[in-house]
Amino acid sequence: MPSRSSARLAALTVAAVCSAASTVVLTSPAHADSVRIHDIQGTTRISPLAGQNVTDVPGIVTATRTYGSSKGFWLQDPNPDDNPATSEGVFVYTGSKPKVAVGDSVTVSGRVSEYVPGGTSSGNQSVTEITRPAVTTVSTGNAVPAPVVIDRNSVPDAYAPQGDTAASGSINGLPLEPSTYALDYFESLEGMNVQVADARVVTASNRYSELWVTVKPWEHRNRRGGTVYGSYNSQNTGRLQIQSLGSTADFPKANVGDTLQGATTGPLDYNQFGGYTLVANELGSLKSGGLKRETTKKQSCRQLAVATYNVENLDPSDDTFDAHAAAIVNNLQSPDILSLEEIQDNNGATNDGTVDASATVNKLIDAIVAAGGPKYDWRSINPVNDQDGGQPGGNIRNVFLFNPKRVSFVDRPGGDSTTSVGVTKVRGKAALTVSPGRIDPTNAAWEDSRKPLAGEFRFHGKTVFVISNHLDSKGGDQSLTSQYQPPVRKSEIQRHAQATEVNAFVKDILSVQKNARVIALGDMNDFEFSETAKILEGHGELWSAIKSLPRSERYTYDYQGNEQVLDQILVSPAIRHHGHLKYDSVHINSEFNDQISDHDPQVLRFRP
Structure with a gap:
């Protein structure tokens, strides 16, 4: 109680x-x-x-x-x-x-x-x-x-x-x-x-x-x-x-x-x-x-399936690996690219300077294989110890899983916890200077918060840029039943600054290649109608694809009786207008008392 x-x-x-x-x-x-x-x-x-x-x-x-x-x-x-x-x-x-x-x-x-x-x-x-x-x-x-x-x-x-x-x-x-x-x-x-x-x-x-x-x-x-x-x-x-x-x-x-x-x-x-x-x-x-847990449709051979999933402070001591793996294989139908949020380091909340998360990620990959899924490869960048917020000692970070039989990752060395990823032009097309890389990780917008992870992928010979995000949480905001009406949402200040940084990076890509395929996804910790989402979308650089669903189906999280959007997948015009996209908020957690995460994963299928 x-x-x-x-x-x-x-x-x-x-x-x-x-x-x-x-x-x-x-x-x-x-x-x-x-x-x-x-x-x-x-x-x-x-x-x-x-x-x-x-x-x-x-x-x-x-x-x-x-x-x-x-x-x-x-x-x-x-x-x-x-x-x-x-x-x-x-x-x-x-x-x-x-x-x-x-x-x-x-x-x-x-x-x-x-x-x-x-x-x-x-x-x-x-x-x-x-x-x-x-x-x-x-x-x-x-x-x-x-x-x-x-x-x-x-x-x-x-x-x-x-x-x-x-x-x-x-x-x-x-x-x-x-x-x-x-x-x-x-x-x-x-x-x-x-x-x-x-x-x-x-x-x-x-x-x-x-x-x-x-x-x-x-x-x-x-x-x-x-x-x-x-x-x-x-x-x-x-x-x-x-x-x-x-x-x-x-x-x-x-x-x-x-x-x-x-x-x-x-x-x-x-x-x-x-x-x-x-x-x-x-x-x-x-x-x-x-109520039953949902299952998304399997992507066709020509569709690229990209998903985001907040796995809620996952570390090797947790007993949820098999359940997460079963969800990824069965309910998400083994997406080609999967952005994971809240992957903790190898000893979880023990605050001893450990930042490596290879044991956490590989334990999940092995569980996926055991559940009948593909042998995923992965990319990530370790954070500076105790600099990315979340549970003290946990060093949560974003991680890309990808199926190497369907997708290739373009590796460009040099990306580390404090080096900023940039955009350059290679043979007339946009390319990342480092891959994977973090967006402006020393910027004050990311203080005590997760830094976005950018990666360059290839699918059927076409480049797709993916940016994995976990923006600042709503912790500290006044409640809906506050004595102050309307309640003060002070956490928005940092999220707005973060959204501005992400949008600016997407602009950099599109300024080099107008028709670049860009996806920004993850736990945005804000609603699809929020100012944060509007800043991310900018002047059409991105569009939150959950808005392709009927209003009654737009939710990824359930808080105090309100089903709401926190997790989003935003896409550039080349995907929105030419990708024949299909969006699915896969409800496997937020509505259930035996949830393995408090977030529902999101899946986008499209043709690059």
Whole structure:
């Protein structure tokens, strides 16, 4: 189960929102008598009583949390007010195993505080709590307040209000409008007993015993049961994370398209790793949707098949080599050229200066042969130790695999970790100065990030330039449920600089040979509609081929209920307009609870 951040805001008020690092201004401690939970919750995200002591707040215990560092219980008033903006539930943080039981009628005295999961620097919203509690049991065995049913009719279609420009874009001080905005609706239910029924799974169960459902069955649905994320302005408002207050061993192993049949009921929480979350004390039964892994078509003798696959920190100690090999041979149909991202060095995360990855790559090649595939050859360049980001000590890098019976690699010596590849003209055609080579590896755009690997290939006598990429991750961006709306995507700054470098290199090739066949592919860590993709595409130098698919099929990754594009294959005009291209996002991982990577591989087939 997710652990509680050590960062706490012990005394916050709605007096003034002042900065990203400090949600509100503190007030002097005060004393508030005869208050109810809805008085504590108030009509904004920050309690009007934050920082104050409250006495004998009544309610019924609806659930207890006895695990992790966020121990406590949820308290709900069985006598609500008539204001839909004020929640009737609140979390009581005990810090140790609570001594109350579900159904107890209690009164609580303590300090009202606002806890920000992940700390204030995360930009997350806060959870209104009662801390340092003194609890008095009035009676036991009482009926728990009936759950509020969250469904397609109750959740608004608009996602969030625009943040207050005078408060750095925060929505904390804005009056809640639960009938207008989805985030306001969920906030108005914070801490209350809620329920979803017959909810379709839109992100598979993960190792933390979490999954995501949608309460809007037709909201941007695709044919495999997921919910597609299509733009920054078209949020999927029906998404909701599900956790359980029970044993993790009993948590369902769900895939996308499965259904939690019947009622799933529990308090509505907010956490660092997904925002609003139904923490279930009653889980629906799992009904399988029968989802199967996809298999792409085999390339013809005249087609060149080029693929990209993020194998998620692969190193020799992993037990996924046979599964990856089977996927490459069977589901990807043994592509001619394969760009691999997140190949780690020979001892993985051991941080001892090792940078060579030959053991990792050769173990995968051997597994592919054992699975009935070709004996791939490979090319890569070792990074400078601890300079390419990723898991510390892992030295992830991009690697080309290629089938030498179908494709030849043009080797030009001189490419190393710090030497920049260039473009020259040979007999009137573009050629790389080194092959393989890295694009401007000392440029600040690549600081603590993977450097693109460029290689020159020959297929049926024709040259194809391939650039393998793994751009900077989205780590550090504010979440969709952030208190800042729209959320700040600060990681874009470096990705935009990287995309500019890749596009400039493609321009260099095309300036020498206008009809050169160029492919830039890999884990771009950004959407096909993003500014990163627009910079990569430039003024027509490249085009993201995933856009040849229907919108409902454009996804390579599944995150918090949103199926989205992170991996792309971009092609130059000579391939786009004359290559008879066929594109396939091969869904073998992102929708499944037993995934061997969090990314789906992408395959492009075309005639050079």
